[in-house]
Amino acid sequence: MSAERKYVPPVLSRATDWSVERIEALSTPEARQLLVNAERLGEEEIAAQCKEVLGRRPRGMAVVRAPVKRKKRSEDARRLVSRARAFGVHGIVLESRFWSRSGLNKEGGVMFALWAEDVKRSDAGASYLLWAPNVAGARPWSDKPGGQERLEHAKRALKRGAAEGLFVYGTRLEGVLPEEKAANVEGADAESVVALRVEKRGEEYWAVWGEPKESRA
8 A cells, every 4th residue: 555745835824923033933844834835825915025035045936846656665665864964864973873763954954754654534634642740750862962953953943933843664662752762763764754843732842844644655
């Protein structure tokens, strides 16, 4: 069974004041995706502001990446690379190739590594728990360097209003967060990226995007 993993524009919050100054703070890919959403939702003023910002950047109005078709498993497996290399494809050097599970590009945009099997899907879209506090020792990784870095990046993405994610595949260890340790890591898919936003739910930080149900061959 095969499926497509689509590069989905971030959800545009009507409650957000998308001024030219705030759009200027976005990376070029984030601003392009905001433009796509603004046009889809009929937000002409925001769309015009996005075009103004992108028009001042080299190749700012380039076409947004097209969806990537999933290939059969034997071909797909060859596309998976190490987590550090996957981030590097997008111009991100991880703080640590051992424990970093997110990073920043040169423009300050955030990209998260998402364990593919832990994505929660519904008819409304998809979501992923990025970080939750270590209550009664249930999530020790949250207090470790990788978890604390993930928390800071989640806060940053929440403030920016947009972020990106790439998927990591492998086999989990029972009772252990895959971000901390896995039985086997097949690799990360550097070619397919999802545009997302971060929500704070109580003390938890969640990545959400408007992607329909998805499966992997």
